[in-house]
Amino acid sequence: MLQKIKKEWFxxxxxxxxxxxxxxxxxxxxxxxxxIIAGVDPKVGLYASFCMAVIISFTGGxxxxxxxxxxxxxxxxxxxxxxxxxxxxxxxxxxxxLLQIITG
Amino acid sequence: xxxxxxxxVTGFVxxxxxxxxxxxxxxxxxxxxxxxxxxxxxxxIIYLFPYLPFIGKLLPSPxxxxxxxxxxxMVVGIDIRTVGDMGQLPDTLPIxxxxxxxxxxxxxxxxxPYSSALAVVGLLESMMTATIVDDLTDTPSxxxxxxxxxxxxxxxxxxxxxxxxxxMIGQSIINIKSGGRNRLSCLASGVFLLFMVVFxxxxxxxxxxxxxxxxxxxxxxxxxxxxSIRDIKQAPLSSNVVMLSTVFVVVFTHNLATGxxxxxxxxxxxxxxxxxxxxxxxSNTLNETSGRHYQVIxxxxxxxxxxxxxxxxxxxxxENIQIDxxxxxxxxxxxxxxxxxxxxxxxxxxxNVELIGMNQATATLIDKFAVHDKPxxxxxxxxxx
Numbered sequence: 454m455l456q457k458i459k460k461e462w463f464x465x466x467x468x469x470x471x472x473x474x475x476x477x478x479x480x481x482x483x484x485x486x487x488x489i490i491a492g493v494d495p496k497v498g499l500y501a502s503f504c505m506a507v508i509i510s511f512t513g514g515x516x517x518x519x520x521x522x523x524x525x526x527x528x529x530x531x532x533x534x535x536x537x538x539x540x541x542x543x544x545x546x547x548x549x550x551l552l553q554i555i556t557g
Numbered sequence: 558x559x560x561x562x563x564x565x566v567t568g569f570v571x572x573x574x575x576x577x578x579x580x581x582x583x584x585x586x587x588x589x590x591x592x593x594x595x596x597x598x599x600x601x602i603i604y605l606f607p608y609l610p611f612i613g614k615l616l617p618s619p620x621x622x623x624x625x626x627x628x629x630x631m632v633v634g635i636d637i638r639t640v641g642d643m644g645q646l647p648d649t650l651p652i653x654x655x656x657x658x659x660x661x662x663x664x665x666x667x668x669x670p671y672s673s674a675l676a677v678v679g680l681l682e683s684m685m686t687a688t689i690v691d692d693l694t695d696t697p698s699x700x701x702x703x704x705x706x707x708x709x710x711x712x713x714x715x716x717x718x719x720x721x722x723x724x725m726i727g728q729s730i731i732n733i734k735s736g737g738r739n740r741l742s743c744l745a746s747g748v749f750l751l752f753m754v755v756f757x758x759x760x761x762x763x764x765x766x767x768x769x770x771x772x773x774x775x776x777x778x779x780x781x782x783x784x785s786i787r788d789i790k791q792a793p794l795s796s797n798v799v800m801l802s803t804v805f806v807v808v809f810t811h812n813l814a815t816g817x818x819x820x821x822x823x824x825x826x827x828x829x830x831x832x833x834x835x836x837x838x839x840s841n842t843l844n845e846t847s848g849r850h851y852q853v854i855x856x857x858x859x860x861x862x863x864x865x866x867x868x869x870x871x872x873x874x875x876e877n878i879q880i881d882x883x884x885x886x887x888x889x890x891x892x893x894x895x896x897x898x899x900x901x902x903x904x905x906x907x908x909n910v911e912l913i914g915m916n917q918a919t920a921t922l923i924d925k926f927a928v929h930d931k932p933x934x935x936x937x938x939x940x941x942x
Contacts, residue, residue, distance in 0.1 A: 465738045472737030473745025476728050478620045480750050483728075483776065485640055485761070486769045490580045491720055494644030495761075499754050500651040501719025506747025508710040509724075510740045514702030515687040517694060517738045519728040519746060520710060524577045524776065525678050525813055526721050533671045541668055543656035546721040548665075548672035550711030553680055557704030 461516065476519055480506075484522050491527040492534040493542065498522040564796045565820035566685060567785045568803025572816055574781035575808055581770045581777075584638070591635050592767045599626055599771025617731070619772045626768035627760070640769070641762030648758055650751070651717040674814035679723035681817060683707050686724035693733045727779060795827040833861035836885075838868035848877030858888035862895040871902050878903050883914030893926045900929040 480502050488498030502521035509520040534542050585592065599622045606618035630637065640646070658664050687698050703724075711721050732742055754761065789797055799820050807816030836855035843850045849870075857865050880899070887893055896912075903910045915923065 462739055462741050468736030469739050469742035470745050472732050472735035472742045474749050475617055475735045476732050476746035477749035479617050479731055482623050482769055482772045486773050489643050496645050496647040497720050499647050500717055501714050501722050503747045503751040504714045504717045504719050505710050505722040506743050508713045509706055510744035512706035512709045514699035514706055515690055516740050517733055518686055518690045518724050519732050519743055520722055520724045522720055522722040523725050525573050525682055526675055526723055528576050529674050537667060540657040542720055543715045544658045545668035545671045546715030547712050548668055549675040549721045550708045552672055552676035553708030554705050557701050557708060
C-alpha cells in the first residue's frame with residue numbers, strides 16, 4: 454500500500470512540481486477567459502480549476518492528465534447562466550458530477 | 558463513448574475551436590485601435606517568443622504575453638478593458654457552499670438538460686485526452702475510474718462554488734512535455750494556481766482583456782485540426798459529411814452535445830448502409846431435380862431486408878428451393894419477417910422450400926419470431942398488412 458502510494462505520487466517529485474508550476478501559470482489566463490465566456494465572475498473559473506485539479510489528482514484514472522475549467526464546458530453553460538444565474542450553474546455542476554459517477 | 562467515431566471527434570474539436578474564436582469577437586468589436594494593437598502584439602509574442610534562444614523554452618509564451626501586455630498597460634495607462642472590469646476575483650480559499658436553489662422538480666427540469674450535455678461533453682473530452690496522454694507516455698489508464706473521478710471532482714467543484722470542468726487536452730500536453738507524469742503534477746498545478754491567484758489578486762485585475770483574447774485565439778488555433786482540412790480531398794465522402802455536419806450543428810446550435818449526437822447518428826446510419834450493401838444472394842440451379850439453390854452471404858437486417866426480398870425470383874416454375882444461410886446472419890425482426898415472406902411466397906407458388914445451414918444466433922431468432930412453419934402462416938402474413 455505504502456509502496457503503491459509512493460510510486461503513484463512521489464516517484465518523479467521534482468519534475469512533477471516544476472511541471473505543476475508551468476501548468477498553473479498557463480491555467481490562470483484560460484480559467485479567467487472561460488469564466489468570461491460562461492458569463493460568470495473570473496473567480497468561478499479559478500475556483501473550479503483549483504478544485505478540479507486537486508480532487509481529480511486523487512480520484513482520476515489517468516495520472517499526469519490535467520483537468521480544470523474548460524472552454525467546451527463553458528460554452529454549454531452560457532444560456533443557463535444568462536436565464537437563471539450562478540446558483541443554478543452550481544447546482545447543474547453537482548448534477549453533472551452525479552451523472553458522470555453513474556456512467557462510470 | 559465507443560460509438561463516437563474519429564470523424565465525430567474531429568468535428569467536435571473543430572467546432573470547439575470555432576466557438577472559442579467566436580466568443581472572443583465581442584471583445585474585439587466597438588473598441589479603440591489600442592485593443593487591436595495589443596491583441597496583435599500579444600499574438601506576436603505568443604508565436605515568436607519560443608524561437609528565442611534558451612529563455613524561449615523556459616517560460617510558457619502565453620504567460621510572457623500576459624505579463625508583457627499588463628506591464629505595457631500599467632505604464633502607458635490607456636483606457637481599455639481589463640480583467641478587473643469583468644467581475645470578482647478570488648481573495649480567499651474557496652468555501653463549501655450548498656447551491657442556493659429550491660430543491661424541487663422545477664429546478665431539476667431547468668438544470669437536467671444542461672447537466673446531461675455537460676456530462677456527455679466532459680466525459681468525451683476527458684476520454685479523448687486520456688487516450689492522447691496514454692499514447693504520449695506509453696502507459697495504460699483506467700478509463701472507468703477516470704469517469705467516476707471526473708464525476709466526483711465535478712460534485713466537489715459545484716459545492717465549492719466553481720463551474721463544471723473536464724480534462725484539458727492542451728494543458729495535459731504541456732504537463733507531459735514539462736516532465737509531469739504522476740498524480741502530484743496535477744495536484745501541484747491546482748495548489749500553485751490558487752496560491753498565485755490569491756497572492757497576485759491585485760495584479761490579475763490589471764491584465765488587459767486584449768491579452769486574454771490573444772491567448773484564446775492561440776487556444777483556438779491550437780485546438781483546430783488543420784490536418785482535417787488538408788485531408789478533406791482524400792477522406793471518404795461519408796467521413797467528411799459526418800465531420801462537417803458535426804461542425805455545422807455545433808456552430809449553429811452552440812451546443813457541443815447536440816453536434817456529437819448528430820455526428821454519432823449519421824456515422825451509425827452510414828455504417829448500417831455500408832454493411833447492408835455487403836449482403837448478396839447468389840442463385841444456382843440444383844443439380845438433380847428441377848430446383849434452385851440460393852446462397853445468402855452477409856448481414857441481413859432492417860437496412861438490407863429490402864434487397865434481400867428482391868433477390869429472389871418468385872415467378873420461376875421450380876419444384877425445389879434451397880436457401881443456404883451458412884454464410885448469412887439474421888439480426889432483427891425485420892429480417893426474420895422478410896424471410897417469412899420469401900418462404901411463404903415460394904410455397905404459394907407451389908415450391909418446396911428448405912432452409913439450410915443457419916448459424917446458432919440466426920436459428921434462435923427464427924425459432925422465436927418466424928411464422929412460416931407455423932399453422933395458418935399465410936393468413937398471418939396477409940393480416941399483418
